[in-house]
Amino acid sequence: MARIDTPTRVETLKEATRVAENITRLTPYRPGKPVAEVERELGITGIIKLASNENSLGPSPKAVAAIHNYASKMHVYPDASSFELRNSLSAHLNVASDTIVLGNGSDDIIHLLGVTFLEPGDEVIQGYPSFVRYESAAILNNAPCHLVPLTSDWVHDLDAMAERLNSHTRMVFITNPNNPTGTIVSQEALERFIAKVPERALIIIDEAYYEYAAPSPDYSDALRYVREGENVVVLRTFSKIYGLAGLRVGYGVMRSDIADSLHQTREPFNLNLMAQLSAVAALADQEHVTKTVEMNEAGKADFYRAFEEMGLDYTPTYGNFVWFDTRKNSAAVFQALLREGVITRTGDVFGAPTYLRVTVGTQSENTKFLNALRKTLSSS
Ligand SMILES: Cc1ncc(COP(=O)(O)O)c(C=O)c1O
Structure with a gap:
């Protein structure tokens, strides 16, 4: 026989599952979008992820x-x-x-x-x-x-x-x-x-x-x-x-x-x-580390050169990612880059709505990103 919940029972259940007040203030972490998810959403393949500052050379x-x-x-x-x-x-x-x-x-x-x-x-x-x-x-x-x-x-x-x-x-x-x-x-x-x-x-x-x-x-x-x-x-x-x-x-x-x-x-x-x-x-395997640093230095130089050509302000980086000003709504630029097959990070999550953060990848990934960025910024 189905049990009919009395209002008191419902209240008790709600009380038992009430989340602590401080937990309600936690914002779930928004990781960089995984490649498989973007490929599923957009129905395209060959996407590259320059969103989470991973090492594009992979592990040792x-x-x-x-x-x-x-x-x-x-x-x-x-x-x-x-x-x-x-x-x-x-x-x-x-x-x-x-x-x-x-x-x-x-x-x-x-x-x-x-x-x-x-x-x-x-x-x-x-x-x-x-x-x-x-x-x-x-x-x-x-x-x-x-x-x-x-x-x-x-x-x-x-x-x-x-x-x-x-x-x-x-x-x-x-x-x-x-x-x-x-x-x-x-x-x-x-x-x-x-x-x-x-x-x-x-x-x-x-x-x-x-x-x-x-x-x-x-x-x-x-x-x-x-x-x-x-x-x-x-x-x-x-x-x-x-x-x-x-x-x-x-x-x-x-x-x-x-x-x-x-x-x-x-x-x-x-x-x-x-x-x-x-x-x-x-x-x-410190050789792998050295190789990665060299790839990163070359990639940074390519990014800086391209940003300067495009007239975009960027912040010289000590990491494997570059923070730069698209001068546009970066959420829109992010979406346009996704359609070109490149996942980056928008600055809006960091309170900077015209900025993007892009990971320095392999030479071919960097070229793909820069071509996509040129196309996106010239058409918007
Ligand atoms: C500054 C900083 N600290 C910590 C972490 C967390 O790294 P881990 O993968 O070791 O948890 C990250 C990852 O993006 C990071 O950027």
């Missing part, structure tokens, strides 16, 4: 071989301590292995930092526009997140961020190079800023694009602050230059007492077996 062949070699071992749980990968990173970075915490992407470390350290009443500070996951970590943990606009050159305004510091500040995020703008802060500016941050706050320096910026003499050394015992966490990832975005491997380097706290929070097996094995192999 050595990382692929590691997975082939161990595929038959996937019935075994991974090493919960990621011993080998932490040791490889420790040697590579010249830091103690107990200062490294691995995560299911550096997203995972951002999440862990929030869950572990933020309490109601704490405040978070970040630059804007920048990577969106910091604010999500703050909201998730009921901490207000102050978005401090970048300077007019799209650089983190560390003086303005310092003005927002107070006794409630618990976390400050500095994205270096910044996503989506590709800009960096200088070592002196970083130094001055760190000196002003209260002792109860963590400074998180997100270096997801570190390997692209590292060859530049004006790029700062953030690991130095970890070695000196500061409240600094440096985030890096295997998703970008190492080409392992699909496997999800990121890490943070921090004082071992901070690392211990994150280990208390993290899932025991937050780094899967294939991720651990392929990251060890990828790290050992």
Whole structure:
């Protein structure tokens, strides 16, 4: 017999599924559109994705071989301590292995930092526009997140961020190079800023694009602050230059007492077996990294030249993506580029409605993008 719900029962059910107020304020992450989705929607093939700052050269062949070699071992749980990968990173970075915490992407470390350290009443500070996951970590943990606009050159305004510091500040995020703008802060500016941050706050320096910026003499050394015992966490990832975005491997380097706290929070097996094995192999293949940096430098030069020819303002980048002003509605330019088979990122999600962010790809991808852009801008 069908049960007739009384109003009281309906109210009780609603009450039981009421979402916490802070969760209602979370905006779901909008990833770059996957190629298969765009091909399905538009009924075309041969689409290229220059939307998520992945490595167009793909992963190191050595990382692929590691997975082939161990595929038959996937019935075994991974090493919960990621011993080998932490040791490889420790040697590579010249830091103690107990200062490294691995995560299911550096997203995972951002999440862990929030869950572990933020309490109601704490405040978070970040630059804007920048990577969106910091604010999500703050909201998730009921901490207000102050978005401090970048300077007019799209650089983190560390003086303005310092003005927002107070006794409630618990976390400050500095994205270096910044996503989506590709800009960096200088070592002196970083130094001055760190000196002003209260002792109860963590400074998180997100270096997801570190390997692209590292060859530049004006790029700062953030690991130095970890070695000196500061409240600094440096985030890096295997998703970008190492080409392992699909496997999800990121890490943070921090004082071992901070690392211990994150280990208390993290899932025991937050780094899967294939991720651990392929990251060890990828790290050992620095030739692949060098090759990627060379491809990126050549691609950047092609982009700059073309933007100058088209009379478009762009921001010189320290990453593998370029932030430029289309001078049109970038959502419309984005759609037109999609129809030409190129996926990019619109600036509207970053509060800059005429800007686009495009990943530097292989030479043929870059040419396809530039031809599509010329066509789009001349016809709109
Ligand atoms: C600045 C920045 N930080 C962190 C991430 C997250 O990377 P992961 O794939 O390691 O989670 C990204 C990815 O786009 C990023 O741009």
